[in-house]
Amino acid sequence: VFNKPPILNPQHAGFLLGLGLNGHLRKLEEWHIYNYLGPKHNYTSVGLLLGMSASLKGTMDVKLTKVLSVHVVALLPIGSSDLNVPLSVQTAGLIGIGLLYLETQHRRMTEVLLTQISANLVNNDMEYVNEGYRLASGIALGYINLGKGQLTKDSHVIDQLLSLAISIRDTQTPQEFDKSCGGAIMALMFMFLKTNNYETAAKLSLPSTVQLLDYIRPDFLMLRCLCKNMIMWDNIRPTRIWINSQIPVCLRDQYDIKDINLLDSDNLPYINVIGGLCLSIGVRYASSS
Numbered sequence: 001v002f003n004k005p006p007i008l009n010p011q012h013a014g015f016l017l018g019l020g021l022n023g024h025l026r027k028l029e030e031w032h033i034y035n036y037l038g039p040k041h042n043y044t045s046v047g048l049l050l051g052m053s054a055s056l057k058g059t060m061d062v063k064l065t066k067v068l069s070v071h072v073v074a075l076l077p078i079g080s081s082d083l084n085v086p087l088s089v090q091t092a093g094l095i096g097i098g099l100l101y102l103e104t105q106h107r108r109m110t111e112v113l114l115t116q117i118s119a120n121l122v123n124n125d126m127e128y129v130n131e132g133y134r135l136a137s138g139i140a141l142g143y144i145n146l147g148k149g150q151l152t153k154d155s156h157v158i159d160q161l162l163s164l165a166i167s168i169r170d171t172q173t174p175q176e177f178d179k180s181c182g183g184a185i186m187a188l189m190f191m192f193l194k195t196n197n198y199e200t201a202a203k204l205s206l207p208s209t210v211q212l213l214d215y216i217r218p219d220f221l222m223l224r225c226l227c228k229n230m231i232m233w234d235n236i237r238p239t240r241i242w243i244n245s246q247i248p249v250c251l252r253d254q255y256d257i258k259d260i261n262l263l264d265s266d267n268l269p270y271i272n273v274i275g276g277l278c279l280s281i282g283v284r285y286a287s288s289s
Contacts, residue, residue: 161191196234204231
């Protein structure tokens with residue numbers, strides 16, 4: 001509070017986020033929270049909401065739940081007045097909910113976040129949702145059920161996420177349904193993290209033909225690779241043989257990383273798949289030298 005500048009700025013917002021990540025925002029008084037959030041300075045709101053959620057992660061703190069609810073339209077009762085909160089702050093609020101309810105398998109928050117992954121409008125009369133908002137919903141849903149995918153009582157949650165993550169459509173609606181795909185993949189990745197659940201991993205594995213690969217956005221191929229390997233944690237090997245065994249045969253026969261000098265849209269799927277596999281190795285062997 002003694003460091004608070006007269007006019008809020010991004011530097012101080014980052015400072016708040018840093019304090020929160022180190023767990024120092026547990027005891028922030030209500031009037032201090034109000035003084036920070038009152039001016040509606042986007043960066044400060046984002047930094048404070050994420051920082052406080054990180055400090056209180058997994059506690060389901062009632063006071064902070066109320067603060068986050070005011071900043072996320074999805075958590076307000078139907079018909080409540082529009083509080084005019086920018087989409088970036090709402091997106092941070094969703095991640096905050098994920099951190100605050102970390103590993104609690106909270107039923108209501110899970111249901112709310114599930115609806116937000118495929119939402120088109122934040123509110124009936126508000127702006128269209130962007131992909132970042134849906135991705136945040138997916139990450140938060142994954143945090144709440146972190147590693148608990150096999151214990152989930154409601155199979156409809158997993159079924160709905162799988163249908164969003166791997167559905168292939170001939171046509172896209174104007175709101176582009178594939179925007180929900182990334183969020184659903186991330187949710188499944190965190191829900192089944194390190195569970196070695198072969199059944200779910202098999203559903204998320206990449207298609208084996210070029211025709212089917214053409215239907216999937218290349219960056220989603222990378223996410224699906226990462227997701228599948230984070231689930232099958234114990235199978236990851238830091239070898240070139242392992243990487244080659246994971247690339248679909250149709251891509252492996254067609255391209256070789258040594259021969260690619262120019263990027264074009266044809267080799268994007270191949271490069272994204274390799275990216276996802278390398279990232280999997282990086283996460284699996286992090287800090288292991």
